[in-house]
Amino acid sequence: MSAVQTSVRRATGHALFWPTTALVVLLVACSVASPGFLDVSVRDGALVGQPVDLLRNSVTPLLLALGMCLVIATGGIDLSVGAVMAISLAVSLTYLDGAADASDPATVVTAVVLGLVLGLAVGAFNGMLVTLLGVQPFIATMILMVAGRGIAMLITEGQITTVTSPPFKALGAGSLLGLPQAVVIGAVVFVVVALVVRRTALGMLLESIGVNRESARLSGVRARSTTWTVYVLAGVLAALAGIVYGAPTMAADANNIGLFFELNAIVVVVLGGTKLDGGRFYLSGLVVGALLLTTIERAVIIFQLPSTTTNLFKAAVLIAICIAASPRARSWVQRRRSTRPEPAPSSAPAKDPSAKELTA
Amino acid sequence: MTTTSSPAGSRPAPAPRDPSSPSLLQRLRRPDVRYLPVAGTLATLVALLVVGQVRYSTARQDFVSMKLISNLLIDNSFLLVLAVGMTFVVLAGGIDLSVGAVVALVGLTVAQLSIAGWPTPVVLVVGVLVGTACGTVIGVLVQHFDVQPFIASLAVLFLARGAATVIGTRSLPIDDPGFSAIASWSLRFGEGRTSWRLNASIFIALGVLAVAYLVLHHTRFGRTVYGLGAADRGHAVGLMGLRAERTRVLVYVISGTCAGIAGLLFAFYTKSGYNLTGVGMELDAIAAVVIGGTLLTGGYGYVLGTGAGVLVYGLIQVLNAREGLDSWWTRVAIGGVLLAFVVLQRVISLKKGPGAAPART
Incomplete structure (x- = not known):
C-alpha cells in the first residue's frame, strides 16, 4: 500500500468527493463552451456575473434542502415544501397588497413574519401527524402537498397577486455588501442551522432517531419532540425559500410557485451524499448539491439543449444515485474489487490500474 | 375480535368458516374492526348522496339518478382505473406516486403517434405499454x-413528466378517426331530461375493476399481494413458498399498466394530450384508495371499497360544482377527507395494538 494509494482511497471515499468533482467538471465544461462564464465584475457596487447568478439561484434549493435533510435524517420526508412556498408567498403578498403603504419597512417585516409563521404552522401540523398520530411521513406531508396549493389559491382568491414593494423585492433581488441579498440570507441561515445542529448534540440525536427510533427513545432521546421540531424547522425554511424565490417577481402564482421543488430539495440532499434511509447526514454536502443542481440547470442552457430536458436530467441523476447507493450495486462493486487485486501482488505495476479502478 | 388478533387477520375473510365463528347477528352487534374503514366510506357516500338529494333535487328531477351515476363514472373512469392499480401497490405495502405523470406521458405519446399516422390499435397498445414500462x-x-417505493416512484414521476415535456409543451389535439370513434361511442338509455348513457370508458374501467377483484380475492397472486403488506414486510409470504419477489415487482407493473389504460381513458375524455395533465392525479388516486378503506400500511383493504372511494371523490367534485365554489375548494376538501381517513386508520391500527402497523415504511 503506497501512501498515494491510501490518500486516493480516502479522498474518493469522502462523501463530498463525487459531488465536488462533478461540480468542478461541469463548471469547467461550461467555461469552455461559453468563454467568460466564470467572469465576475463589479457594477454599481455589486458583484455581477454568471457565478453570482448561480449562487443566487442556489439559495432556494439550499434552504429547502436544509429542512429536508434534517427531516430525512430522522427517517422521514417532507413532500409539502413546494406547496408551503406557495402558501407563504401568497400570505406575504396578500398582506402587502392590502396594506396602506407596501413600501414601509415595518409592513414588509410583518408580511415576511406572517409568511414564516404560516410555514411554522404548516410544519407543526406535519409534525403532529407524524409524531402524535404516527402517520407515515410521506403520507402526512402529502396531504398538504394536495391541499396546500388549494389553500394558497384561497388566500389569493384564485388570482395571481402582484404588488410593488421595493423593500420586499430587495429580499430576492437586492444586494448587500456586494453580494445578492438572497445569498446573504441563505448563508446566514445555513451557518446558524449548521452551528445549532453540529455544535450541539442535536445532530447526533437526529441521526440516532433516523437509525433506530425505538432504541433512541429507550436511550433517553426525546424522539417525539425532536422529530416534531425538525418538521417545524422544515416548514419555516420552506416558507423563507418561497419568499426569497418569489420576491424578485413579486407575483404570487399559487399554481406554479414551487411546483416540483420537493424534487429539487430531495435531489440536492442525495447529491450532497446523504442517504434517503435516514441516519447520517452531511450539511456541507447541501451547499455543493445546491450549486451542482443550479449549475446543471444553467449548463442545459449553455449547451443549448432544450430547456425541457432539465427535469428528465434531474430524474435520471436521482435514479442513478439511488441505484449506486443500493446494497446490490455495492456488492457488485465489492465483488469486482475483491476479484481484481488477486493478480496484483504478482507484479508491482498492476497496482496502478487498481488505484484507477477506485476512481472509475 | 378473534380474527384480528391473529396474523391471518390481515387477509380478507377466509372462505370456509369454522362452526364457532360468530353469527351474522353477533357480527352486526360487534362489528369487525376491519370493516370500519369501509363502513366509513359507505357512510360518507350515503351522506353525500343525501346532502345532494336534499339540496339539489328539483320538482322535475331527482339529484340521485342513473344520470348522476353515469356522469360520475364517465368523469372519473380514468381515476377508477388509476385507483384500482394503486390499490394493488398499497395493499402490498408500497406506494406509486408516478401515475399522474404517466397519464400525461401516455396521453402525449398517443397524440403524437396518431398525428404521425400510426394505426389506432397499435397506438392504443403502445400507450398502455408506456405505462407498463414505467x-x-x-x-x-x-x-x-x-x-x-415513494422515492423510486417519485423519480419515475419526474422521469415521465420530463419525457412528456420533451415530447411537447403544447396541448396536442387527437383527431384520428378510429380514436374519436371509440371516444364518442356510447349506449343511450331513457328519454329527454333523465336520459343517461354508458360509454367505452365506463366498460373498460368497470372491466378493470372486475378483473382486479377476481385477481385479488380469488387467486394465489392476490393472496401474495395481501401477504406482502403484512407487518412483517412479506417475510411470511416467502416462508410459505409464495413468490414474494416476483409479486412485489408485479404490483408496480400492474399499477403502471393501469396508469397506461387510465392515460388512454383520459385521452378519450379530453381528446388531447398535454404535458401538464394529471398534476396531483396520483394524490387523487391515493385519496380514493384511502377513502375506500385500504390501510396505507398495507395488508388491509378491498378493491371494491376503492370503487366506492372514487364515487365519494367524484361526488365531492359534483357538490362543489353545484355549490358554485371555485375548483380549488375541491383540492382543499379532498385534503380534508384524506386527513380524516388517515387519522381514522391510525386510530384503528392503534386500537389493534402497537405491532399491528409499522410507523415507517
Whole structure:
C-alpha cells in the first residue's frame, strides 16, 4: 500500500468527493463552451456575473434542502415544501397588497413574519401527524402537498397577486455588501442551522432517531419532540425559500410557485451524499448539491439543449444515485474489487490500474 | 375480535368458516374492526348522496339518478382505473406516486403517434405499454435495488413528466378517426331530461375493476399481494413458498399498466394530450384508495371499497360544482377527507395494538 494509494482511497471515499468533482467538471465544461462564464465584475457596487447568478439561484434549493435533510435524517420526508412556498408567498403578498403603504419597512417585516409563521404552522401540523398520530411521513406531508396549493389559491382568491414593494423585492433581488441579498440570507441561515445542529448534540440525536427510533427513545432521546421540531424547522425554511424565490417577481402564482421543488430539495440532499434511509447526514454536502443542481440547470442552457430536458436530467441523476447507493450495486462493486487485486501482488505495476479502478 | 388478533387477520375473510365463528347477528352487534374503514366510506357516500338529494333535487328531477351515476363514472373512469392499480401497490405495502405523470406521458405519446399516422390499435397498445414500462422501472428499483417505493416512484414521476415535456409543451389535439370513434361511442338509455348513457370508458374501467377483484380475492397472486403488506414486510409470504419477489415487482407493473389504460381513458375524455395533465392525479388516486378503506400500511383493504372511494371523490367534485365554489375548494376538501381517513386508520391500527402497523415504511 503506497501512501498515494491510501490518500486516493480516502479522498474518493469522502462523501463530498463525487459531488465536488462533478461540480468542478461541469463548471469547467461550461467555461469552455461559453468563454467568460466564470467572469465576475463589479457594477454599481455589486458583484455581477454568471457565478453570482448561480449562487443566487442556489439559495432556494439550499434552504429547502436544509429542512429536508434534517427531516430525512430522522427517517422521514417532507413532500409539502413546494406547496408551503406557495402558501407563504401568497400570505406575504396578500398582506402587502392590502396594506396602506407596501413600501414601509415595518409592513414588509410583518408580511415576511406572517409568511414564516404560516410555514411554522404548516410544519407543526406535519409534525403532529407524524409524531402524535404516527402517520407515515410521506403520507402526512402529502396531504398538504394536495391541499396546500388549494389553500394558497384561497388566500389569493384564485388570482395571481402582484404588488410593488421595493423593500420586499430587495429580499430576492437586492444586494448587500456586494453580494445578492438572497445569498446573504441563505448563508446566514445555513451557518446558524449548521452551528445549532453540529455544535450541539442535536445532530447526533437526529441521526440516532433516523437509525433506530425505538432504541433512541429507550436511550433517553426525546424522539417525539425532536422529530416534531425538525418538521417545524422544515416548514419555516420552506416558507423563507418561497419568499426569497418569489420576491424578485413579486407575483404570487399559487399554481406554479414551487411546483416540483420537493424534487429539487430531495435531489440536492442525495447529491450532497446523504442517504434517503435516514441516519447520517452531511450539511456541507447541501451547499455543493445546491450549486451542482443550479449549475446543471444553467449548463442545459449553455449547451443549448432544450430547456425541457432539465427535469428528465434531474430524474435520471436521482435514479442513478439511488441505484449506486443500493446494497446490490455495492456488492457488485465489492465483488469486482475483491476479484481484481488477486493478480496484483504478482507484479508491482498492476497496482496502478487498481488505484484507477477506485476512481472509475 | 378473534380474527384480528391473529396474523391471518390481515387477509380478507377466509372462505370456509369454522362452526364457532360468530353469527351474522353477533357480527352486526360487534362489528369487525376491519370493516370500519369501509363502513366509513359507505357512510360518507350515503351522506353525500343525501346532502345532494336534499339540496339539489328539483320538482322535475331527482339529484340521485342513473344520470348522476353515469356522469360520475364517465368523469372519473380514468381515476377508477388509476385507483384500482394503486390499490394493488398499497395493499402490498408500497406506494406509486408516478401515475399522474404517466397519464400525461401516455396521453402525449398517443397524440403524437396518431398525428404521425400510426394505426389506432397499435397506438392504443403502445400507450398502455408506456405505462407498463414505467411501472416495471419502479418495481425493479424497489425489489432489486432496495429503493424506498415513494422515492423510486417519485423519480419515475419526474422521469415521465420530463419525457412528456420533451415530447411537447403544447396541448396536442387527437383527431384520428378510429380514436374519436371509440371516444364518442356510447349506449343511450331513457328519454329527454333523465336520459343517461354508458360509454367505452365506463366498460373498460368497470372491466378493470372486475378483473382486479377476481385477481385479488380469488387467486394465489392476490393472496401474495395481501401477504406482502403484512407487518412483517412479506417475510411470511416467502416462508410459505409464495413468490414474494416476483409479486412485489408485479404490483408496480400492474399499477403502471393501469396508469397506461387510465392515460388512454383520459385521452378519450379530453381528446388531447398535454404535458401538464394529471398534476396531483396520483394524490387523487391515493385519496380514493384511502377513502375506500385500504390501510396505507398495507395488508388491509378491498378493491371494491376503492370503487366506492372514487364515487365519494367524484361526488365531492359534483357538490362543489353545484355549490358554485371555485375548483380549488375541491383540492382543499379532498385534503380534508384524506386527513380524516388517515387519522381514522391510525386510530384503528392503534386500537389493534402497537405491532399491528409499522410507523415507517
